[in-house]
Amino acid sequence: MKLFVCSMCGYIEFNDAPDKCPVCGAPKTAFTEDANALKKPADPNNLSDLDKKHIPMFLVKKQCGLIPDGCVDVNIKVGEITHVMEAKHWILWIDLYHNYKYIGRHMFVPEKVNPAVGLHLKVNTGKITAIENCNIHGKWLGEAEL
Ligand SMILES: [Fe+2]
Structure with a gap:
């Protein structure tokens, strides 16, 4: 599953970047895909x-x-x-x-x-x-x- 990280607040969305961050309201452009966003x-x-x-x-x-x-x-x-x-x-x-x-x-x-x-x-x-x-x-x- 792809991970998209909000550069403003660190929120992670699964699969696809949201139109707006549900935590801080940042726009879709604030999200970047990062396969290593989570420690394992x-x-x-x-x-x-x-x-x-x-x-x-x-x-x-x-x-x-x-x-x-x-x-x-x-x-x-x-x-x-x-x-x-x-x-x-x-x-x-x-x-x-x-x-x-x-x-x-x-x-x-x-x-x-x-x-x-x-x-x-x-x-x-x-x-x-x-x-x-x-x-x-x-x-x-x-x-x-x-
Ligand atoms: Fe710790």
Whole structure:
């Protein structure tokens, strides 16, 4: 799948550049295709600590405690070894997608919050993708089926 990166805010669109960036509103001309926009583990079958600190992890709950009618909770954290949130090294944001279509960005400040986000979905099938952006180690992707 092709990756198109917004030069203004770092948002990644799958397959084709959008007419307008859904995060910052930049025009299509601000996007460039970049096959290397996402970091990948050197060996997917033997993850390093760096991989484990950056690949988003998912917990899908079919029942929501907040919205009773068919809401699906998805909790996402960065990563299997929880990433630090320090002044010089932290997770800037997590972008979220349903079936590779953008559904939202969660932005973080260092030191006060953990690198985790909770989604309350109206859809109960399909694929959820999260791309997290570490200020030092770049963007990493994680996925889960609902
Ligand atoms: Fe990092």
